[in-house]
Each structure stands twice: as structure tokens, then as C-alpha cells.
Amino acid sequence: MVDISYRSVVCMMVAIVMHGRHLSATIVSCEESVPLALRKPHQLTAHISLDHDSKFLVSRMWPLKDKEWYLRHWQTGQWNHREASDPPNTDPHNTSSNTDAFPDNSNSWKHSEFDTNVITDEDMQEALSYGIDKFRDTEKTEKTLYEKNIYVPKDSSAYRHQSFRRFSPMSKMLSTMGIIMDYSTEAMSKNLKLSKEVLTVDMILLEQRIFCEPEMLRPEAEPCNASSPYRTPDGTCNNLENPLWGASFTPHRRVLPADYGDGVSTLRRAADGGELPNARFVSTSVNLQTPRRSSCMTMLFTTFGQFIDHDLTFTPITKGKNGTSIPCCTKEVTQDPSLLHSQCAPIDIPVDDPFYGAYRETCMEFVRSSPAHRCNFGPRDQLNELTSLLDVSQVYGSTKNVTEDLRTFTDGLLETQLSTNGQELLPPSTDMNEDCNTKEQTLQGKLCFKAGDVRVNEQIGLAVLTTILVREHNRLARGLKQLNPSWDDERLYQEARRIVVAQMQHITYNEYLPLVVGPGIMKSLGLLPQGDGQHTEDYDPTIHPGVSNEFASAAFRFGHSMIPTNMLEVKANGTTTAQSLNSVIFKPFAIYTSGFSVRNVRGQAAQSVPVVDTLFTLEVTGKLFRMKKQFGLDLVAFNIHRGRDHGIPGYNAVRRACGLPNVSTFKQLAKYFDPQILRIIKNIYRSVNDIDLFVGGLAEKPVPGGLLGPTFVCLIADQFLRLKIADRFWYEYKGSSGSFTTDQLREIHQVSLARIICDNLPKISSIQRWPLEVTSAFNPVLQCSSKCIPKFSLYHWRE
Incomplete structure (x- = not known):
């Protein structure tokens, strides 16, 4: 008992x-x-x-x-x-x-x-040059947004979301090479008509250490x-x-x-x-x-x-110049596509949305996670701070x-x-x-x-x-x-x-x-x-x-x-x-x-x-x-x-x-x-x-x-x-x-x-x-x- x-x-x-x-x-x-x-x-x-x-x-x-x-x-x-x-x-x-x-x-x-030896040094140099140019274009966009004071409104939920996910200077520095390699790999894909499987599987074998200076790593x-x-x-x-x-x-x-x-x-x-x-x-x-x-x-x-x-x-999200928020849905950006940041991926809201429809909201701010640094071609990865x-x-x-x-x-x-x-x-x-x-x-x-x-x-x-x-x-x-x-x-x-x-x-x-x-x-x-x-x-x-x-x-x-x-x-x-x-x-x-x-x-x-x-x-x-x-x-x-x-x-x-x-x-x-x-x-x-x-x-x-x-x-x-x-x-x-x-x-x-x-x-x-x-x-x-x-x-x- x-x-x-x-x-x-x-x-x-x-x-x-x-x-x-x-x-x-x-x-x-x-x-x-x-x-x-x-x-x-x-x-x-x-x-x-x-x-x-x-x-x-x-x-x-x-x-x-x-x-x-x-x-x-x-x-x-x-x-x-x-x-x-x-x-x-x-x-x-x-x-x-x-x-x-x-x-x-x-x-x-x-x-x-796939034999990566068919890709020549000239192919890689051309792709990397393209990647660097595209990164500079992104920097120009960030500078323009900053100088024109175009931000996510400070009274918005999107601003609060972006601001509390503070971006470390280390992340900003490390993501630079990641973005450049993203663009460079995309260029390689277009120039050589590479398949998705080759990009995902084989391209990571191609390293470019010369472009990864110690201060970038x-x-x-x-x-x-x-x-x-x-x-x-x-x-x-x-x-x-x-x-x-x-x-x-x-x-x-x-x-x-x-x-x-x-x-x-x-x-x-x-x-x-x-x-x-x-x-x-x-x-x-x-x-x-x-x-x-x-x-x-x-x-x-x-x-x-x-x-x-x-x-x-x-996982940090991408930030603009001096750590500012990046707008993807604001009127200035939607009316002038040249101001759209490359890392914007806004979520469209259906016009008949059962909740947002009453407020006539059709766009939800969404900025992509910053890429991790890498010295090789191939797909993007993300960083853990x-x-x-x-x-x-x-x-x-x-x-x-x-x-x-x-x-x-x-x-x-x-x-x-x-x-x-x-x-x-x-x-x-x-x-x-x-x-x-x-x-x-x-x-x-x-x-x-x-x-x-x-x-x-x-x-x-x-x-x-x-x-x-x-x-x-x-x-x-x-x-x-x-x-x-x-x-x-x-x-x-x-x-x-x-x-x-x-x-x-x-x-x-x-x-x-x-x-x-x-x-x-x-x-x-x-x-x-x-x-x-x-x-x-x-x-x-x-x-x-x-x-x-x-x-x-x-x-x-x-x-x-x-x-x-x-x-x-x-x-x-x-x-x-x-x-x-x-x-x-x-x-x-x-x-x-x-x-x-x-x-x-x-x-x-x-x-x-x-x-x-x-x-x-x-x-x-x-x-x-x-x-x-x-x-x-x-x-x-x-x-x-x-x-x-x-x-x-x-x-x-x-x-x-x-x-x-x-x-x-x-x-x-x-x-x-x-x-x-x-x-x-x-x-x-x-x-x-x-x-x-x-x-x-x-x-x-x-x-x-x-x-x-x-x-x-x-x-x-x-x-x-x-x-x-x-x-x-x-x-x-x-x-x-x-x-x-x-x-x-x-x-x-x-x-x-x-x-x-x-x-x-x-x-x-x-x-x-x-x-x-x-x-x-x-x-x-x-x-x-x-x-x-x-x-x-x-x-x-x-x-």
C-alpha cells in the first residue's frame, strides 16, 4: 500500500x-x-x-x-x-x-x-570585375538614400524590426566579400551558361584568395x-x-x-x-x-x-550607409526603381488581404540577410554573429x-x-x-x-x-x-x-x-x-x-x-x-x-x-x-x-x-x-x-x-x-x-x-x-x- x-x-x-x-x-x-x-x-x-x-x-x-x-x-x-x-x-x-x-x-x-578546368583565369577575372562594379553600384544607392534622407519611417513596425536587429561593423565588413562573390558567380553563370547544379556543387572549388585580403576576413x-x-x-x-x-x-x-x-x-x-x-x-x-x-x-x-x-x-540583415535602415516599400523607392536596394525583397500583400486590406497596405518591408564572407564562387551563405x-x-x-x-x-x-x-x-x-x-x-x-x-x-x-x-x-x-x-x-x-x-x-x-x-x-x-x-x-x-x-x-x-x-x-x-x-x-x-x-x-x-x-x-x-x-x-x-x-x-x-x-x-x-x-x-x-x-x-x-x-x-x-x-x-x-x-x-x-x-x-x-x-x-x-x-x-x- x-x-x-x-x-x-x-x-x-x-x-x-x-x-x-x-x-x-x-x-x-x-x-x-x-x-x-x-x-x-x-x-x-x-x-x-x-x-x-x-x-x-x-x-x-x-x-x-x-x-x-x-x-x-x-x-x-x-x-x-x-x-x-x-x-x-x-x-x-x-x-x-x-x-x-x-x-x-x-x-x-x-x-x-563538371570539369572546372574549362573556366579560365580570364573568365574569373572578368566575373570578379563585374562583381566589384555591381557592389560599387550598391554603395552608390546606399549613399543616395542616405543623402536624401530616405529611410524606413521611424514610427513604423518595419523601422523597429530593422533597428533592433543592430548591425555589427564586423558583419558589414564581412558581408562585402559575400556580396561581391554573389555578383561574380552570377556573372560567371550568365557568361558561361552554367547550370544550377554546377553553380551549387562545383563552383565552390574555385577560390580567389587574392581578392580576400586579411582585413576583409x-x-x-x-x-x-x-x-x-x-x-x-x-x-x-x-x-x-x-x-x-x-x-x-x-x-x-x-x-x-x-x-x-x-x-x-x-x-x-x-x-x-x-x-x-x-x-x-x-x-x-x-x-x-x-x-x-x-x-x-x-x-x-x-x-x-x-x-x-x-x-x-x-543572423544580421543588410543595413545601409552608417547602419541606417533600408526602405523597400516607401513611396520614394516604389516611384523611382533606381533607389531600390539590391538586398530588398519586399513581401507583396494581396489587395484582398483579410487583415491588411482594411488599412490599404500592399507592401511589407523585407531586407535580406547579409551574406557571409567567402573567397570562392558558388552559392551564398549567411552569417551567425x-x-x-x-x-x-x-x-x-x-x-x-x-x-x-x-x-x-x-x-x-x-x-x-x-x-x-x-x-x-x-x-x-x-x-x-x-x-x-x-x-x-x-x-x-x-x-x-x-x-x-x-x-x-x-x-x-x-x-x-x-x-x-x-x-x-x-x-x-x-x-x-x-x-x-x-x-x-x-x-x-x-x-x-x-x-x-x-x-x-x-x-x-x-x-x-x-x-x-x-x-x-x-x-x-x-x-x-x-x-x-x-x-x-x-x-x-x-x-x-x-x-x-x-x-x-x-x-x-x-x-x-x-x-x-x-x-x-x-x-x-x-x-x-x-x-x-x-x-x-x-x-x-x-x-x-x-x-x-x-x-x-x-x-x-x-x-x-x-x-x-x-x-x-x-x-x-x-x-x-x-x-x-x-x-x-x-x-x-x-x-x-x-x-x-x-x-x-x-x-x-x-x-x-x-x-x-x-x-x-x-x-x-x-x-x-x-x-x-x-x-x-x-x-x-x-x-x-x-x-x-x-x-x-x-x-x-x-x-x-x-x-x-x-x-x-x-x-x-x-x-x-x-x-x-x-x-x-x-x-x-x-x-x-x-x-x-x-x-x-x-x-x-x-x-x-x-x-x-x-x-x-x-x-x-x-x-x-x-x-x-x-x-x-x-x-x-x-x-x-x-x-x-x-x-x-x-x-x-x-x-
Whole structure:
């Protein structure tokens, strides 16, 4: 007989397979069996069933092959060759392989060998001269726009979108060579009548180092110190053999070769060579006017996902002279095509649009992502300004300059400002050119905040979570100072940072990721934390940790579907207030108010968010960044258009790369998509090969225990597997000079988001055991003093 006393219920730990048909529960008394209770419920499930598609996924060789594998096979004419390292295909029902990621009826991807020796030096010189001339024309356009004061209106949502995505001077410099090589490759294509396959596959073999002067390239990493126990700020030297792998200001990795309309840089086109359906039309069509279903996730889950995203990826968009915004839809530009910037790709809005039609809006501003630097011909890539590793760069920064700007250089502390009640807040951003700052708030002594990532003010819950992590760093630094009075500022800072990074890695893989991809995938791919101080030995220096373009541009944007219309605040007495989403975007000033952060976290932890599907709130499909107007931007249309901008292959190509069965007709998608959304998708797209990855990924039915369908699960699992096994400083890895001891790691293994919140929001007093999931009998609200929320001790860091 199990004791069902109140004490036992409060302390129980339950293994739940979310969304599955079977519910299994293991009751564990926290008082009697603390080590077992430290683990996340998903890890207590002994047997996790996988559906058919999940079995396809886990049978693959992981990590997935990436762009270089495909190109190597194409270039050598060994497209049907299976490498010795490839796993044998033992499933008689699995007819896919890593060698058939593109539809058989797509003639543009049937590659035949091409001899690049037929291209002469004169051909290349002529193309490069053309590229340089075209780049100068672009510079002239930017100068004209600047001198004539032609900008995106400052009271518009487009201005806010472009201004908050601040452009680093480094990105501007690096993109120069990318743009020149885009134009040069286009010229080569026209002059020599090269096919799309040759442009995509073979042209990258042609390098022009003479045109890539050192000052035009990302600086090489300084000599690596293999014995250093600490990460570099910019991610360099994590991989000692390839010091720039995972570093900031490097190109995104690709799962598949790019699929541009012209093979070089123009937006992806349909399989028949025609235009893909209008991005805004797709957005409104798939966003069915039906009630949105609630998930078992909280708003804190959505915010946490955004927080992780801002640790991994930031792709800059093109800016004009002196970092000014680029207008694509203004009257001056539409009436004088000579003023249209080469990187403009505005989204046309149908005249009968169900929302924008009432405001007579027919054009949505859209500027293309800036190209990454390269010294070879071939297709465009995009730049990632952040480190690709889970190193909490959204708190600490991704460059040495940003990192140093956020430090006090005293006792290892991060810079903060104190609120009126003495609580640490993020430091103020004194840049009045930042769109977030307003004269009205500045006169009241309230400025927007600065952190390791420039988007910290985008959503007030994000600013609150970042504040909590800064407080955690300083709490640890002070504790380490007490334990080790002889440690200097640098040692205290680096050790506190090392612990915070480990804590966030553990929480991400223990509490967040299992909810996204499902416990079955987590267990099968070895993504679950070890627990109880156990180390791993699976670091692999041959694996590239870079964030893939497919992940950044589509898969990890799934959280946009989970954004609610309102955000809640909950007072200590349970009183609830709600604010519309756009009323808290770029308005973080309430954080200065005593007690707000606690009310915000209570609200986020209490609020259930929608399930992942193709439905979205109007707050993001028509009112995003609307400022004082009645309308704003459409984030869904932006995501679809951005995928085409980046040359992301269609949904069907990506699912094949994941090893999922190929589909050649819409009818074959019936087992993967909801019938209603499938009918709409069939009416939108002419071919299954045209479906945009963002749309197809969201339309899939979720895998058992996860939030997403198999294609997005594939991309996200692949990325997080790389972030684990390709990180030399991974918190559980024991082969690094910075590895934790067994006792230290045991402390980290018991860390939870609930404990981080309790330790840094002292007035919150209680929270559910797993704050990313809604409160239930199996996830009760506990007092912060409860032993079911184990405390983190620094005792084992005493030197």
C-alpha cells in the first residue's frame, strides 16, 4: 500500500510520456530517496515506445550528414556510393538513405561531373570585375538614400524590426566579400551558361584568395591554449584542430546544399521553375480561424526557448550607409526603381488581404540577410554573429569587447544597477539611438537594458530571465569569494561563468529538450544527462558544432506558434492581470518597479501556451512591432520568406535528408498532416516539393512525448547532439582541462530552473517543481525551502 499523505503527494516524482496514450507514474519520496528524485521525470521511464517515424530517425547515423558530405559525393561523381562509416540499411521498409535527399523528379539535382578546368583565369577575372562594379553600384544607392534622407519611417513596425536587429561593423565588413562573390558567380553563370547544379556543387572549388585580403576576413583565432580550463568569449579554440568551429562571426552550417532560384543567391523557386506562392498568402491560408488548443507547457517554456535561441544564433540583415535602415516599400523607392536596394525583397500583400486590406497596405518591408564572407564562387551563405555553442553568450557576450563591457572587474562580478529596493537589475543601455529608449522613460531615470545579446529588450519576460541569470552569476561569484578569499577577479569571474554555463546546459537537456523532441528520442540518441556526478567521454573533435541554417531559419522557430495573445502577471494573493503581447515588446521599464519580476515569473509559470501547429495569434501575424499603429508585421510571412531568402531547401528535401520516407504526392502526406491543413496546403502549393520547411514542419503531427513532428525533431535533435558532443567544455565531459570533479558535477546534476528562480527571486517563495510545465498533481507548486527542489552547494569548489 502506497502512502498517499499530503507530504508524499507533494514530493512525488512522476514519469510522464507527454501526449502519449499510456501514463506511467513512479512515486518517489524526496525525503527518503533524494538522488533519484533529482532526475527529471522523463528519465525515470524505463521503457519508451517509439512510433514508426521516430524509429526511422533513430536508425540514422547521428549526427546527420551535412552539406559538405553531399557536395563531396556530387563533386566526385559518387552519388550512389555509400561510405564505410555509413550505417547499413537493415530496415526492409526503409528505402531512404543519406544519398537521396532530393526528389527523383527534380532534374536540377541530377548531377553529372563538371570539369572546372574549362573556366579560365580570364573568365574569373572578368566575373570578379563585374562583381566589384555591381557592389560599387550598391554603395552608390546606399549613399543616395542616405543623402536624401530616405529611410524606413521611424514610427513604423518595419523601422523597429530593422533597428533592433543592430548591425555589427564586423558583419558589414564581412558581408562585402559575400556580396561581391554573389555578383561574380552570377556573372560567371550568365557568361558561361552554367547550370544550377554546377553553380551549387562545383563552383565552390574555385577560390580567389587574392581578392580576400586579411582585413576583409574574420580575424584568425589567437594561438590556442589547450591547457586553459575556460572558454574564450568568442567561441574560438573550443576545437583545437579547427579553432573557428562554433566561433562568432562565422557562416551558418547547412544540413543540405543551398537551393536558390538561380543557384547563387535569388530566393528559392518552385520545382517547376515558377514563383512560389506569396508568403503572406501562405501565412493567412494555413492560419486557420479555429480555436487554438492549449498545451501542457507554460509561457516560461516559450520564453526559455527564446532565451536559448538568443544564445545560439543571430543572423544580421543588410543595413545601409552608417547602419541606417533600408526602405523597400516607401513611396520614394516604389516611384523611382533606381533607389531600390539590391538586398530588398519586399513581401507583396494581396489587395484582398483579410487583415491588411482594411488599412490599404500592399507592401511589407523585407531586407535580406547579409551574406557571409567567402573567397570562392558558388552559392551564398549567411552569417551567425553569435557563438554556436551553449555558453550563455546572451548573458556574457560573443566577443571580447562585449564581454569586457559587461564586467565590473571586481570580485568576478557582472555589471548591474540597483533598483529602488536594492535588487540587482541588468545594466542600463545609455545609447539613445537604440529604439527601445524613450525620452519619457529616460526623464524618469529608466533606460533599456544591455546584456550579451542585443535583443534582450525584445520581450519583457526575456529581460526578466536574463536578469535572473546575471544575479545567479553574481551570487556564485560572491559565494566563491567567501570560500576562496585568495582568488582574484579573473578566477572568480571565470569559475562563476563556468558554473552558470554548466547549469544552463543541464537545465536545457534535463527540463527543456525532452519536452520538445520527446523522451524516446532523447534516450535513443544519448541526449539525457548522466546524473549523480557521472561523466561522459563522447566528445568528438571531428563533429562541427555550428548552428545549421535549417535549424535557425525554420525548425527552432516553432515557438512562434506557441506565443499567446496576452501575457499574465500574478500577484501574491493570486490576482491576475493580462497585457497584450505587443504592449510588453520593447517596453522593459516595468522591471524597475518593485515586485514586477516576481509577478511576471509567477504569471509565466501559471500561463499555459498553445500547442505547436500552423495557428498563430494576430499579435504576431499582423500586429508585431506595431508601435502606435493598428497594424504591424507578419512574423509567419517573415519566417517563410526568410527561409527562401536563405536558400533553405523545401520540406520534402529536408525530411528525406532525415531518413524519413519520401513523399511524391500530397496524398502520401495524409499520415503526417492533419486532414484540414493538408487540404489547404494542397491548394496553396503546386507540388509537395514546393512546401516551405517552416510550414511543413509545423503541419506534422507530433512524435510520442514531444511537441513537434519528425522533421523538426530531426533537425533539433541533430543540432543539440552536436552542441553536446562537439563541445570540448561540455559540462559532463571529463577529458577537458576544465572538467568538473565528480562531487562538483553531482551538485550540477541536481540543479533545476526552479532552484535558479528561487535563489534569485527571493520574494517568489514557491513555484512548481518543473516551471516549464503547467501545474498538476504530478507537478505541484512547492515552497522554495522544499527538499524536493535541491539546493546547490559550492562546498566542493573550496580550494
